[in-house]
Amino acid sequence: MESRNIVLSVNGIEVIYNHVILVLKGVSLQLPEKGIVALLGGNGAGKTTTLRAISNLLKGERGEVTKGSIELRGEQIQNLSPADLVKRGVVQVMEGRHCFAHLTIEENLLTGSYTRTDKGEIAANLEKVYNYFPRLKTRRTSQAAYTSGGEQQMCAIGRAIMSNPNIVLLDEPSMGLAPQIVEEVFNIVKDLNAKEGTTFLLAEQNTNMALKYADYGYIMESGRIVMDGAAQDLASNEDVKEFYLGVGGGERKSFKDVKSYKRRKRWLA
Numbered sequence: 001m002e003s004r005n006i007v008l009s010v011n012g013i014e015v016i017y018n019h020v021i022l023v024l025k026g027v028s029l030q031l032p033e034k035g036i037v038a039l040l041g042g043n044g045a046g047k048t049t050t051l052r053a054i055s056n057l058l059k060g061e062r063g064e065v066t067k068g069s070i071e072l073r074g075e076q077i078q079n080l081s082p083a084d085l086v087k088r089g090v091v092q093v094m095e096g097r098h099c100f101a102h103l104t105i106e107e108n109l110l111t112g113s114y115t116r117t118d119k120g121e122i123a124a125n126l127e128k129v130y131n132y133f134p135r136l137k138t139r140r141t142s143q144a145a146y147t148s149g150g151e152q153q154m155c156a157i158g159r160a161i162m163s164n165p166n167i168v169l170l171d172e173p174s175m176g177l178a179p180q181i182v183e184e185v186f187n188i189v190k191d192l193n194a195k196e197g198t199t200f201l202l203a204e205q206n207t208n209m210a211l212k213y214a215d216y217g218y219i220m221e222s223g224r225i226v227m228d229g230a231a232q233d234l235a236s237n238e239d240v241k242e243f244y245l246g247v248g249g250g251e252r253k254s255f256k257d258v259k260s261y262k263r264r265k266r267w268l269a
């Protein structure tokens with residue numbers, strides 16, 4: 001990882017669901033200040049669990065961090081509530097968009113400002129969100145239920161931005177969206193990152209797209225990080241190309257089956 005200031009550090013966490021199901025087996029990752037970091041991996045690799053561990057949303061799922069630590073600017077945060085984390089500027093946008101279907105886009109956005117009371121500030125925040133998401137402005141009075149998947153994803157991110165976060169944990173923003181809409185959403189993420197300095201941790205199955213926008217990436221498999229590196233390096237890495245970008249051939253049941261990954265592991269052993 002580069003030498004930029006590290007704002008969030010996950011140190012060897014283990015997560016167990018229902019007291020018995022070991023899902024994360026010692027995951028470590030770091031978020032540099034103002035970075036866009038991609039957390040990649042297939043279905044069930046443990047991406048969502050990692051985000052839930054950071055934003056302390058595991059309890060509702062009967063999960064707990066049983067080993068390791070999570071530090072936000074040097075402060076241990078495992079025992080803080082999700083609301084405390086929002087106050088410290090950490091918000092999660094959950095997979096599946098989760099807008100309130102019967103509320104309008106604007107009402108949905110306003111639910112994101114619940115930590116603030118200053119009306120002027122809330123109005124300014126709303127304007128800021130509309131600036132980044134002009135589509136939401138034109139749909140502000142529509143019920144979320146009647147907006148498109150892309151608009152709902154934008155609404156979910158916009159609502160998170162309403163709390164003025166400095167770290168946004170974004171769970172599979174591309175899910176179920178057409179490629180062109182995914183590009184639109186990712187461009188806005190990039191824009192927020194560049195202009196507001198917001199740090200993003202982006203859990204994605206869409207490796208290709210995520211590496212195009214992130215500056216660093218971690219690849220997860222079966223509850224472990226199997227590889228990490230600068231986004232450009234990962235995108236051009238032969239193993240990643242073979243397994244995740246569908247280039248090359250052969251039977252690829254798992255990233256661990258990729259030949260040079262095994263070879264490197266032997267060297268390291």
Ligand SMILES: Nc1ncnc2c1ncn2[C@@H]1O[C@H](COP(=O)(O)OP(=O)(O)OP(=O)(O)O)[C@@H](O)[C@H]1O
Pocket residue numbers: 017018021023041042043044045046047048049050061062063205
């Ligand atoms: N509440 C839960 N109780 C028990 N097991 C769970 C729970 N949530 C997730 N798991 C299991 O943990 C593993 C990791 O799931 P997780 O959702 O973190 O993966 P993911 O990488 O985000 O995958 P996806 O892209 O499908 O969301 C899976 O095997 C899943 O079945």
